[in-house]
Amino acid sequence: MFRRKSKQDTRERATEYASCRDFQQIFTEDMMELHRLAFLLTADLAKAEQCFVAGLEESIHGNPVFRQWARAWSKRAIIQNAIKTVTPVPQRRALKEIEVCSSPNESGRENIAANVPGWTPFERFVFVMAVLEGYSLRECAALLACSTQDVIAAKSLALQRLAEQPRQGPAAPQRDDIRWTAKLARAQAA
Secondary structure (H helix, E strand, O other): OOOOOOHHHHHHHHOOEOOHHHHHHHHHHOHHHHHHHHHHHHOOHHHHHHHHHHHHHHHHHOOOOEHHHHHHHHHHHHHHHHHHHHOOOOOOOOHHHOOOOOOOOHHHHHHHHHHHHHOOHHHHHHHHHHHHOOOOHHHHHHHHOOOHHHHHHHHHHHHHHHHHOOOOOOOOOOOOHHHHHHHHHHHHHO
16 A cells, blocks of 8 residues: 655655755855865866855755765765866876876875876876875766776876975974965965
8 A cells, every 4th residue: 555645754854865054054164175175176266166156056956965975965066067167188198107106195285285286187186086085996087087097097197296296394284274275375376
């Protein structure tokens, strides 16, 4: 026998999904982190702002998302808007030419913000998505519409460039948003 949905069932199910207010709160609380993500991907403050706003609009007006997934969805919306804005394309190189390097440690994170904007768009996207955001190689390839080999090559090259950068003194604390913003602005101006 079929059970008719009651208004209470409908309300309970609706509370499982993130609301406009939930996304507004996420974008307010994580503003610096989300804007930093957009800037690292686009290497342009105006485009970063555009991706941030479009990501918020897409999160609010897009498909319903479970409340637990709302933060990840917000980041993904910014990444997808950055891909649309910049359109990163892989540069074809032989994998043999590229040395595989390990991931950067936390102490090198301050240098990352200063140097990532100078990389090619594809290297930037792969590095930010695969290394900083933890996307798998397959996820990166799917989002960037390229092969996994292209992602591997770009990630290796980006890590190699990062390893070759001169190390400066100890890194600033991770949560120092004002310092990060100043570094990103200086990197953009250069």
